[in-house]
Amino acid sequence: MTSEEAIVTELTNKFHVLDGKTQVRRPRRIFSEVAYADFRPILDFAKDKLGFNYLNMITGLDEGDNLALYYHLSKNNAITLNIKTFVTKNNPVVKTVTDVFPSADVAERELVDLLGFKVEGLAAGSRYPLTDDWPVGEFPLRKDWKMKGEV
Amino acid sequence: MSGPEDFKIPLGPQHPALKEPESFSIALKGEKILGVDIRLGYNHRGIEKACESKSYLQAVYLIERICGICSHTHSTCFVQGVEELAGLQVPKRATYIRMIIGELERVHSHLLWLGVAGHEIGFDTLLMYSWRDREVVMDILAMVTGNRVNYGINAIGGVRRDISQEQIKDILAALKTLRERTLYYIEIASKETTIIERLSGVGILLPADAIKLNAVGPTARASGVDIDIRRDDPYAAYSEVEFKVITDNHNDVYGRTVVRMKELLESYNIIEQALAKLPEGPIAVRAPRKVPAGEVLSRYEAPRGEDLHYIKANGTEFPERVKVRAPTLANVQAVKKMLEDRYLADLPIVVAAIDPCFSCTDRLIEVKDLDQGETKILDWQKLQQLSIKYNQQRGLDFTAAGKRLQRLMEK
Numbered sequence: 054m055t056s057e058e059a060i061v062t063e064l065t066n067k068f069h070v071l072d073g074k075t076q077v078r079r080p081r082r083i084f085s086e087v088a089y090a091d092f093r094p095i096l097d098f099a100k101d102k103l104g105f106n107y108l109n110m111i112t113g114l115d116e117g118d119n120l121a122l123y124y125h126l127s128k129n130n131a132i133t134l135n136i137k138t139f140v141t142k143n144n145p146v147v148k149t150v151t152d153v154f155p156s157a158d159v160a161e162r163e164l165v166d167l168l169g170f171k172v173e174g175l176a177a178g179s180r181y182p183l184t185d186d187w188p189v190g191e192f193p194l195r196k197d198w199k200m201k202g203e204v
Numbered sequence: 205m206s207g208p209e210d211f212k213i214p215l216g217p218q219h220p221a222l223k224e225p226e227s228f229s230i231a232l233k234g235e236k237i238l239g240v241d242i243r244l245g246y247n248h249r250g251i252e253k254a255c256e257s258k259s260y261l262q263a264v265y266l267i268e269r270i271c272g273i274c275s276h277t278h279s280t281c282f283v284q285g286v287e288e289l290a291g292l293q294v295p296k297r298a299t300y301i302r303m304i305i306g307e308l309e310r311v312h313s314h315l316l317w318l319g320v321a322g323h324e325i326g327f328d329t330l331l332m333y334s335w336r337d338r339e340v341v342m343d344i345l346a347m348v349t350g351n352r353v354n355y356g357i358n359a360i361g362g363v364r365r366d367i368s369q370e371q372i373k374d375i376l377a378a379l380k381t382l383r384e385r386t387l388y389y390i391e392i393a394s395k396e397t398t399i400i401e402r403l404s405g406v407g408i409l410l411p412a413d414a415i416k417l418n419a420v421g422p423t424a425r426a427s428g429v430d431i432d433i434r435r436d437d438p439y440a441a442y443s444e445v446e447f448k449v450i451t452d453n454h455n456d457v458y459g460r461t462v463v464r465m466k467e468l469l470e471s472y473n474i475i476e477q478a479l480a481k482l483p484e485g486p487i488a489v490r491a492p493r494k495v496p497a498g499e500v501l502s503r504y505e506a507p508r509g510e511d512l513h514y515i516k517a518n519g520t521e522f523p524e525r526v527k528v529r530a531p532t533l534a535n536v537q538a539v540k541k542m543l544e545d546r547y548l549a550d551l552p553i554v555v556a557a558i559d560p561c562f563s564c565t566d567r568l569i570e571v572k573d574l575d576q577g578e579t580k581i582l583d584w585q586k587l588q589q590l591s592i593k594y595n596q597q598r599g600l601d602f603t604a605a606g607k608r609l610q611r612l613m614e615k
Contacts, residue, residue, distance in 0.1 A: 079288075081437055082501060107418045110529040112514045123514060125501060130431035130510075133501055156418035156537050159244070160529075167252075182245030193253050 057083055057132055060103055068095055083134045089147065092138040096124060099136070100153055104128045108154035111161065113168040115196045120145045120168055140170075149174035167194040228551075235547050240540050244533075255526040260286050260360055260495055263523060267513075270528060271561055272353050273316065276302075276309045277506040278513075278528070279358040284439055285502030285515040286360050290495050296441065296483040298362035303440040304375075304478050305349065305357050306504075307471040311382065312341045313507035314464045314471075317559045318389065321461060324552040325402050326592035329606030330392075333613060337385045344378045347371060362488025372479050379472045386468045392609065393461055402600045403458035407542040407554035410455055419538040420531050421509020422467065423558045425451045426459035433505035445477040457557040464559075493521045506531050508559050532561045549594035552587055 054062070057077040065071045068091065075085040087095060099105040105126035112123040121139040128134070140147060147164075149172050150157045162181040164170040169192035183193075192198060227243040251270060255263045268279040280302050287294055315338035322330030342352050348371055349355035357363050367375075393399055409419065414427035424431055432449040434442040450466040452459040497519040504511040509531030518524040535558045542554050582590070595601075 084499075106415055109418070109510065109534070110512045110514065110527065112525070112527040114516065114525055125512065125514070130433065130436040133437075133503075135501055154418065155416065156534060159533055159536060178241060179243040180245070181243075182248035184245070193250060198253075 081132045086137040089138045089140050099126055099134055105134050108157055113164045118142055146171045168192050237543050237546050240543050242536055252526050255523055259521045268354055273313050274506045275354045276305050277504055277511050281502050281504040281511050281513045283358045283360050285500045285513050288500045289498050289517050290492055292361050292489055294362055295486045297485050298487045299441040300478050300482050301363045301367055304475050307475045308341055308345050310471050310507045311468055312338055314468050317464060320556050324556045327602035329609045340378050340381055344375055359488055361491035366487050383472050390465045393465060396605050398600055398602055398605045405456055406550050407457045407557050408455055409538055409542050413541050417537040418534055420534045422460055422463045423535045423538055426463045427455045428453045433503050433510055437503050445474050447474050457553055460557045508532055508561060549591040552591050
């Protein structure tokens with residue numbers, strides 16, 4: 054069994070919701086999908102028990118009725134665990150992960166600005182990356198957002 | 205109402221010193237920094253959104269322009285992701301050429317950094333010499349790719365230009381010069397007491413903090429964190445060459461200097477090995493216009509650390525989503541930690557020591573003196589002069605070191 058498969062086994066043994074939702078797509082790339090309600094214990098387990106101590110990136114996606122998130126974690130800088138989760142576009146509220154990964158700060162601000170997520174628990178601070186006078190309610194990475202005015 | 209001491213000098217939007225805009229707000233107690241708030245985003249150009257309306261081929265050129273220094277980093281990271289999605293077998297020769305250009309890019313970037321670091325501490329002779337030497341590698345990049353920056357060498361499925369036997373000879377000759385110069389800079393860095401005293405103990409980042417804050421690249425490696433995508437998650441042809449991942453345990457700006465200088469020697473080794481066993485054969489395969497639906501995470505060890513691209517394809521010729529995380533963003537939290545409880549005069553070199561690329565660094569510095577209740581806005585040049593003057597008063601003056609370097613170079 055490869056290290057990647059061993060990780061998948063540990064994950065699925067601990068969290069049955071990951072059964073059939075976690076695959077090794079190629080060496081060093083594990084992809085997983087989970088409902089947001091089940092997400093946080095899996096993130097904590099991956100960090101504390103499986104050694105995924107780097108949160109390399111958070112990707113936000115507009116998937117129609119849902120806004121999705123990928124938390125890209127890595128272990129020993131080699132194996133990446135990419136956990137996908139999602140919330141509804143009507144109520145895109147997620148909790149911050151900066152308590153366990155302080156590096157998520159900028160990534161979460163980006164989710165707020167570009168896709169309109171609401172991140173609970175994110176410390177007060179300057180926005181990123183849009184300008185201070187950016188119009189309220191305009192989220193450029195949403196699929197229905199179109200460039201206005203002259204380019 | 206503002207008092208006479210409470211003044212602001214607005215500067216910008218064009219950048220006066222380092223060529224990229226962002227903004228620091230620094231809370232001070234006397235000379236000591238209590239906390240830093242960093243405002244980024246001045247260079248947000250909507251490239252991720254723009255990629256969604258470009259074909260994959262067009263996106264390569266757009267992505268290459270994310271950064272002027274590590275353009276090959278981004279284009280390689282993107283094309284290798286698209287190639288994985290499309291199931292393309294890239295010819296070996298192309299992966300070697302990508303690796304060679306990638307290492308030449310690291311060489312020019314690290315030499316550029318050495319000059320900037322010299323400038324920030326008032327050692328401008330070092331800036332002049334390292335940037336002169338950098339021209340050697342810039343000429344090589346221009347010869348091989350046709351461009352000094354934004355090389356345009358990558359295509360989906362391979363590379364656009366081959367390397368000829370004559371070019372190999374020129375590259376090897378250039379490497380000989382560069383190695384000689386680098387060894388000399390390493391000697392300067394290890395023996396010159398002014399450099400050692402100015403950089404040691406400045407911008408401390410302990411190993412536990414580097415990991416906790418997810419620092420990457422030379423910033424992490426100089427805190428003893430042994431990570432390098434080239435070895436840990438190999439791409440291009442890195443699994444076929446031998447090289448050392450340089451780490452250092454100084455945990456400070458001095459360590460970051462040592463790491464970058466030694467990495468230069470490893471880059472020369474990698475390029476020489478790659479040129480010696482450059483496989484024969486084609487340099488590209490034909491790529492389809494439409495990319496099958498799927499998603500991929502592509503990683504690359506940029507000069508500043510891990511570059512990361514997530515690409516989602518929807519079966520058309522346009523990407524569904526492209527997400528980029530450049531290494532500087534990963535090191536921002538580490539910079540805040542490095543500055544905590546440090547002197548204001550150390551700020552320019554500490555920020556420069558992560559080799560920031562905010563598609564680059566600062567426009568204005570807001571300084572709040574909590575004792576006086578003042579807020580001042582300093583531009584980078586003023587802060588830099590303050591830093592140099594402050595350290596000169598402490599006896600850290602590079603005039604003598606500059607003269608020695610000049611004498612040695614003239615020999």
